[in-house]
Structure formats: C-alpha cells, structure tokens
Amino acid sequence: MVDTTRRGFIVGCSAAIAAMAGSRLTYAAFGDPDGSREVLVVVFLRGGADLLSLVAPIAGPDRSLYEAARPELRLPTSGDGALLPLDAQFGLHAAAAPLHTLFQSGKVAIVHGCGMNVDTRSHFDAQEFMELGTPGTRSVSTGWLTRLLGSAPAPASAALMPSLAVGNSQPTSLLGDRRTVSMDSPGDFNISTGPWMWRDAQRLALHRLYTRGDTAVHRAGIQAMNAMDLVEAFAGDDVPAANGAVYPDSDFGRHMRLIAQMIKLDVGLRAVAVDLGGWDTHENEAYGAGGYFADLAGNLSQATAALYQDLDGSATDAASKRLTVVVMSEFGRRVRENAARGTDHGHGFPIVVVGGSVIGGLHGVWPGLAPDQLYDGADVAVTTDYRRVLADIVVRRFANPHLSQVFPGYTGYTPLGIVAGTDLITL
Numbered sequence: 001m002v003d004t005t006r007r008g009f010i011v012g013c014s015a016a017i018a019a020m021a022g023s024r025l026t027y028a029a030f031g032d033p034d035g036s037r038e039v040l041v042v043v044f045l046r047g048g049a050d051l052l053s054l055v056a057p058i059a060g061p062d063r064s065l066y067e068a069a070r071p072e073l074r075l076p077t078s079g080d081g082a083l084l085p086l087d088a089q090f091g092l093h094a095a096a097a098p099l100h101t102l103f104q105s106g107k108v109a110i111v112h113g114c115g116m117n118v119d120t121r122s123h124f125d126a127q128e129f130m131e132l133g134t135p136g137t138r139s140v141s142t143g144w145l146t147r148l149l150g151s152a153p154a155p156a157s158a159a160l161m162p163s164l165a166v167g168n169s170q171p172t173s174l175l176g177d178r179r180t181v182s183m184d185s186p187g188d189f190n191i192s193t194g195p196w197m198w199r200d201a202q203r204l205a206l207h208r209l210y211t212r213g214d215t216a217v218h219r220a221g222i223q224a225m226n227a228m229d230l231v232e233a234f235a236g237d238d239v240p241a242a243n244g245a246v247y248p249d250s251d252f253g254r255h256m257r258l259i260a261q262m263i264k265l266d267v268g269l270r271a272v273a274v275d276l277g278g279w280d281t282h283e284n285e286a287y288g289a290g291g292y293f294a295d296l297a298g299n300l301s302q303a304t305a306a307l308y309q310d311l312d313g314s315a316t317d318a319a320s321k322r323l324t325v326v327v328m329s330e331f332g333r334r335v336r337e338n339a340a341r342g343t344d345h346g347h348g349f350p351i352v353v354v355g356g357s358v359i360g361g362l363h364g365v366w367p368g369l370a371p372d373q374l375y376d377g378a379d380v381a382v383t384t385d386y387r388r389v390l391a392d393i394v395v396r397r398f399a400n401p402h403l404s405q406v407f408p409g410y411t412g413y414t415p416l417g418i419v420a421g422t423d424l425i426t427l
Helices: 004-013 015-020 061-069 094-104 123-132 144-151 196-210 216-234 251-264 292-311 386-396
Strands: 039-045 055-057 090-092 108-115 163-166 180-183 271-276 323-329 349-355 361-363
Touching (some): 039 144, 039 292, 090 094, 094 108, 094 292, 108 386, 144 271, 251 271, 251 292, 271 292, 292 323
Parallel strands (some): 039 323, 108 361, 163 271
Antiparallel strands (some): 055 090, 108 349, 323 349
16 A cells, blocks of 8 residues: 555645645546547457357257357356346356346447458457458558547547556557557556665656656656656555445456546546457367356456446446447357367457447347358358447547548448447548
C-alpha cells in the first residue's frame, strides 16, 4: 500500500493532480473537451481460439454433426458441465457462467461466423491483418483503433489518456498512436532509472524540465508525468473494486481490474487493447467440459463479468453504460478434433460483445456444420466480416461515420444491430 505521505508527495508533483486532490475526479480535469466518455475495450484472444467450444450447438442437425466431429471434446447438453442454453439451438460453455448471467440480462451479444475472407492460417498474418483493419494488405501505417480515435468527430486531443495498451508493448491495433499509455500494472507504471529512493527527486526534476517548453517532446513528457502521478495517487492494488466485483487471481484478472480503475479516473480514456493468450490448442485442449480450455474460458468470463460489475451501479452515469467490450481472435479452429485431443487452425468464429448499450442475443448468420457448408471442407465458414461488428460500435457508440478512414477498403456496411445508437450516413 502507498502511504499517505508518499501519495501526498505525488499529488504535489502535478498542479493538475493537486487541483483534483480531495475532490471527485471528473472528465472535466483530464477528459475530452466535449465530455464524450465512450470506452471500447478490445480483448484479443491470441493463438486462434476454439470458440466452437465456447458457443456450441445443443440441438438440431448441427448437434449430431458436432458430436461426430468431436467425440472427445464435445460438450454435454445435460449433467455435469452441461452447456448453458442461449436459445433453442446454441449453448455456452459451463465455465463461462458469469457471461451467461450477463447474457440473460441482455448485456451480451454473440455474433456467429465472424472473421476475414482471407485464406490464411498463419497467426502472425491473421493478427496483423485484423489489427490493422485491412485484411490481406499491410499498406497502412496505423492500427484501426488509432484511426478510430483520429477520425472521431471530437478527437480526444486534450485527454490525458485517450488510449491504453495493457501490457508491456503497444499492439498493432494502436500502431501510430503516440498518445497511447502502455501499462502492465499500476505499481510498475513509474520511472525506472535507478534506486527507488532517487525517483521522487527525478520525477520532480522532470516535471520542471517538461514545463519549460511547448514542443511535442515537452507535451508528451508532461502527459507521461501527469499519468504516472495520477495512477500512483489514485490507483493500485489497495483500491477496492466496486459493487462486489471479484476478479480472478490471474494476470488477465489483474489487467481487467486495471482497466476498470483507469475508466473510473475519467481521464478521457476511449480505447483499450488487452490480450489473453494461450489459445493455440493443438493438443490436450479439453476433456469434455473440463481441462485446459475450461480454465481459459473461465478466466475470460470471470474477468470480463467482473469488469462490467465493477463499473455498474444504480447511478444514471454508471460507467458500465458507456462501456463496450469486444472479444475476438485471429481465427477459429477446425470443426473436427485431431488425434491429440486438440484442434488445428481454422477460419470463422463468434465475436462476443459485452456492455451497457449492447443489444443482447445471438446475431449474424450461423453458417452450419454440414460438409457443404464448411470453409475448405473443414472450418466454420465466415458469414460476417469482423469489420462489420466493429463498424457498428464505431458508428453507433462513437458517432463516427468515417468508416473509409477507420477501415480502408471496407465497403457495403449495413447496421448489424448489436449496440444501441444512431445510424449515420457513413463516409
């Protein structure tokens, strides 16, 4: 825990932080000039997630096809580990019970058959294409989230922290955004230029140095110093979650808790990128409803539901109402399990969207599991361009009609209807 004397020093370092001390943090201090406070959190499941094991058929002809293709991995429809019904045809993995609760409350949308119409099974290529927002081409120098923020009607140019990359590096989706703050944990977000007892003096000296000019370097330095001061003063492991939210004891759980803290600080945060790895399940993926995949699904579900609960509440301005979480991967897995009780690289997959403005339910077109319905005779087919899912959020939640800038080369957008908002004439 950071003691009050230490926090008092940190607060004193920044005039902006000092002005906020002892009062409620609001977006008026460090947020967007127009008060726009919509937040998009993109959770990327690295490794190509077998999301046919997250959302699986429970009835109809596709159930028998699913069972025949996955004699070891198939999820039961009754008894221990039974799929949790989403409708008469599909169910959710039992380990994802917290997401199922939110689904029943209308706060989760699941879009069938998402992906790219690009023939690649390469992790590197698929991830880069998706995060650039330009499937099949690398001709752009910025990520799609960077272009979302840059093309917004009221760019968050005055915000302290318009974008956040959770982890130790900036992902491709935020490529080219020089205002992105990268952070793995509040405690690690600090100066590391020598023994800890020197850092207070170093920080004060840097504050003075950066306030003596108005170049891009000076402005970036002040942004970084103010961000460090704010995080150390008002965030950390000693700051409890709200509304009874309990995060899993995992790196991803800690990352989602960090995201909640940054959103609560109202520092103009608009876009967050966070990864959850480990989904390249070529062997020993599961034993029915148990095993490795169940652990992954439970971690994802518990942490995402905790983030929503932490930001939820009875207040009319509860942060959950302006939160949209998108869970996606670079591709799905093959329908048929392999000999090692795993699955190999595939194609289509469901995208999961969580938030206070989500129009809950199952969306998109289910492609089917019959042999003539599979992509390349082996994979779930793509029936919904993943950019259409993201475009719904760009237009309806961020009031940004500039889809040709956010997703160069993408045409033919029509609303999918997964989030509430106003449909605009897109440009």
